[in-house]
Every structure is written in C-alpha cells, then in structure tokens.
Amino acid sequence: MYPEIDFLYLNEEDMIRAGVLDAKRCIETMRDTLSLFGKKDFLLGGPKSNEHGLQMNFPQKSDIEGFPLEDGPDRRFMAMPAYLGGRFHIAGQKYYGSNSHNSNLGLPRSILMVTLSDVETGAPKAIMSANLLSAMRTGAMPAMAATYLANKDSKVLSLIGPGVINKCALICYMEVFPNIETIKIRGSSRTSKTALGMKEFIEENYPQVKEIVLCDSLREACQDADVVSEAMSATKEKLEEFKLEWFKKGATVFSMGSFLYRKYDDFLNTTMVVDNYGMYEKYMSNFKARGEYDEFGNKREWVIMGIHFVHLVNTNQILREGVKNICDIVNGKEKGRTSKDEIVMCSIGGMPLEDLSWGYDCYEKALELGVGQKLKLWDEPYMK
Structure with a gap:
C-alpha cells in the first residue's frame, strides 16, 4: 500500500x-522570512546557496529552422528553487515565462506559478497561481523594511513606476505609514494609462490622501519625498538617471527594479542596505564571466542598486560592513535608521524564499477555508 499523494491547486480567485x-499579514510573513534568512535557516540554488534562480534566455539568431529567438526585451524562462525552515519547513520553486510582447495579447509580461513540496518526500503539496503572490511579497518587503529604515512621521510617498509591483507596495506602505498625505506618481508620462490608473486606485481606496501629484520628471517625483519607491521595468535606453541631490534629508529610497545611477561615490554619503548581498555579488560575477565587467566597472552600466554597493566594496571604497543587511536589522544585530536626517538607500532584489513563505501561508489559509481543488497524483505508482 502506498500513501495517497494529493496536492492542492489554487487559481488566482x-x-x-x-x-x-492581505498586506498586514504579508508584511509579517516577510519579517519572519528575513529573520530565518539571517539565521541561515534556508537554502537557495547554486553552490553558495545565493542564486536568484536559473534563467533561460533565447538567442538572437539560430541556424535551426523554427528555433525561438529573442524578439524583444525580457523573453525568458526562470526557475527559482528554495527551502525555508522555521515554522514554514517547506521546499519549492517559483517558475515563470516572460515576454514583453505579452501586453499586445492582453497578458501580464510574466506569468508565474509557485509549487510547494514536502521536504522529506519531495511530493507536491500545492501548485498555485503566483502573479499576485509575487507582486504582494515584493511590495511587502520594502514596507516591512520601512518599519526600521524610514522616519515614522513620513507624509510624502513617491511611486516611481506605477505598475502592479508599486500598486501592491502602496497597499503595504499604507499599512505602516498612517500619516501619508501626499502621493507622487512618476510613469512614462503624466497621462500614461498606468499613472492615471494608479491615481484612480488611490482615490478609490485611500480617501485620506490629501494630494496626488502626477509628475513630469523623475526629479519632481524624488524631491521632497519622505519615501521613494522605485519599481520600474523599462529598458536601460529608456531609463532616467537618478541624482542624489534630489533626495531630501531623511529620505528613504527603496529600489525594486531599475535604478540607473552613474556617480557611485555619492552612495558613500548615504546609509546602504540590502536584502541579500551575496545575490548582488553573484550578479556581478555573472557580468564578469560574460565579459560585461572588469574590476574597475568600466564595461557595464548597472541598473540594480545593490550592484552599486558591491562595486564600492570591490573597489575598496568601503568595507563590506558598510552595507547593512535587512535580516541583521530584523534580528537586532544591526541598527536601522540611526538619525532623522540620514538618507537611506535600500535595494530589494527579491528571493524565492519570499514566494515560498507567502505561498505557504496562503496555502495554510486555503486549507482552513476549504478553498482550491484537490488533485491526485496517483493511487500508487504504475512502475515501482
């Protein structure tokens, strides 16, 4: 006799x-996740357990007839395996395909699924729709970090890149910043569909916000903001460059997407924080292996904030200890914000640990509510 192997399928509904x-719950799940990360109660892929995932890109040309080619930015597949311990004790992966041309079909750029597996047997426990899951865990991370890094009386929030990620981040920021009075929005233009959609979303859901500003420039969006939330996905050629002088004293800047900055030395005048320093080191080594980077950083113009920090360490401009880890702050090993006037720059690259933890908590809630479809793998394996 074999034990039954059933798993739960959860669609988006x-x-x-x-x-x-549930923003409040997701923020606390992210706090638990980063605490376990700091205690090293986890595994990620790769020999040093710090890989974001394994990515498959299509070539620009091929001699094979009918072979799929890179026909625009972001055509790829990504598998992101992980194990997370503690109260979760779960293995699994996030998997997705992505193509910027999906928008022409009315589809999201990336279509995501998360699989949860039993750690002992490897059997599936759940397969779930993960576009909302991934967006919420991404948005909850800066909100959770903000409880340590941002000034408590923050009143002006700037959303740079008004897409799904920053919409979910907004939901989470509003849980931890009860005094927000002004929200700035920077899209591709003041009248872009996403910018106007974000404005309407704020008006419908947060009537306590007194002013919504659609910004003409990146500079306008950054100036006077207490919290800046960047979640852009534009190609490098279309990115605007950030300037440190745009940020007011005491600003907290979260980057979850593409942060183009050329004056790396400026970061020396800020407090630098990361979610996973080793992940940014791996990005850097991958660039070097592909011939896109030398030890002076002359060949690659990075658009990931955390890589700027790694570059400063690698060129001996700061010690590794000069970059704080969110997990150490959560676990009380490191202080967060230490003064009202310091500018804090925080890079949120995201890890599949966060997908697993939030997926697990949603799975547990689904079991409690009797939600989802129970599917059978087998009564017993056909071949033994």
Whole structure:
C-alpha cells in the first residue's frame, strides 16, 4: 500500500480568497522570512546557496529552422528553487515565462506559478497561481523594511513606476505609514494609462490622501519625498538617471527594479542596505564571466542598486560592513535608521524564499477555508 499523494491547486480567485492581498499579514510573513534568512535557516540554488534562480534566455539568431529567438526585451524562462525552515519547513520553486510582447495579447509580461513540496518526500503539496503572490511579497518587503529604515512621521510617498509591483507596495506602505498625505506618481508620462490608473486606485481606496501629484520628471517625483519607491521595468535606453541631490534629508529610497545611477561615490554619503548581498555579488560575477565587467566597472552600466554597493566594496571604497543587511536589522544585530536626517538607500532584489513563505501561508489559509481543488497524483505508482 502506498500513501495517497494529493496536492492542492489554487487559481488566482482561490488565492484572493486565501488572503494573498492581505498586506498586514504579508508584511509579517516577510519579517519572519528575513529573520530565518539571517539565521541561515534556508537554502537557495547554486553552490553558495545565493542564486536568484536559473534563467533561460533565447538567442538572437539560430541556424535551426523554427528555433525561438529573442524578439524583444525580457523573453525568458526562470526557475527559482528554495527551502525555508522555521515554522514554514517547506521546499519549492517559483517558475515563470516572460515576454514583453505579452501586453499586445492582453497578458501580464510574466506569468508565474509557485509549487510547494514536502521536504522529506519531495511530493507536491500545492501548485498555485503566483502573479499576485509575487507582486504582494515584493511590495511587502520594502514596507516591512520601512518599519526600521524610514522616519515614522513620513507624509510624502513617491511611486516611481506605477505598475502592479508599486500598486501592491502602496497597499503595504499604507499599512505602516498612517500619516501619508501626499502621493507622487512618476510613469512614462503624466497621462500614461498606468499613472492615471494608479491615481484612480488611490482615490478609490485611500480617501485620506490629501494630494496626488502626477509628475513630469523623475526629479519632481524624488524631491521632497519622505519615501521613494522605485519599481520600474523599462529598458536601460529608456531609463532616467537618478541624482542624489534630489533626495531630501531623511529620505528613504527603496529600489525594486531599475535604478540607473552613474556617480557611485555619492552612495558613500548615504546609509546602504540590502536584502541579500551575496545575490548582488553573484550578479556581478555573472557580468564578469560574460565579459560585461572588469574590476574597475568600466564595461557595464548597472541598473540594480545593490550592484552599486558591491562595486564600492570591490573597489575598496568601503568595507563590506558598510552595507547593512535587512535580516541583521530584523534580528537586532544591526541598527536601522540611526538619525532623522540620514538618507537611506535600500535595494530589494527579491528571493524565492519570499514566494515560498507567502505561498505557504496562503496555502495554510486555503486549507482552513476549504478553498482550491484537490488533485491526485496517483493511487500508487504504475512502475515501482
């Protein structure tokens, strides 16, 4: 006799019923996740357990007839395996395909799924729709970090890149910043569909916000903001460059996407914080292996904030200890914000650990509510 192997399938409606959009709960799940990360109670892929995942890109040309080619930015597949311990004790992966041309079909750029597996047997426990899951865990991370890094009386929030990620981040920021009065929005233009959609979303859901400003420039969006939330996905050629002088004293800047900055030395005048320093080191080594980077950083113009910090360490401009880890702050080993006037720059690259933890908590809630479809793998394996 073999034990039954059943798993739960959760579509997007099931995930919503299971609380995937519960910002308060997601923030606390991210706090638990980063605490376990700091205690090294986890595994990621790769020999040093710090890989973001394994990515498959299509070539620009091929001699094979009908072979799929890179026909625009962001055509790829990504597998992101992980194990997370503590109260979760779960293995699994996030997997997705992505193509910028999806928008022409009315589809999201990336279509994501998360799989949870039993750690002992490897059997599947759940397969779930993960677009909302991934967006919420991404948005909850800076909100959670903000409880340590931002000034408590923050009143002006700037959303740079008004897409799904910053919409979910907004939901989470509003849980931890009760005094927000002004929200700035920077899209591709003041009248872009996403910018106007974000404005309407704020008006419908947060009537306490007194002013919504659609910004003409990146500079306008950054100036006077207490919290800056960047979640852009534009190609490098279309990115605007940030300037340190735009940020007011006491500003906290979170980058979850593409942060183009050329004057690396400016970061020496800020407090630098990362979610996973080793992940940014790996990005850097990958660039070097592909011939895109030398030890002086002359060949690659990075658009990931955390890589700027690694570059400063690698060129001996700061010690590694000069870059703080969110997990150490969560676990009380390191202080967060230490003065009202310091400018804090925080890089949030995201890890599959966060997908697993939030997926697990949604899975547990789905079981409690009887949500989802139970599927059978087998009564017993056909071949033994």
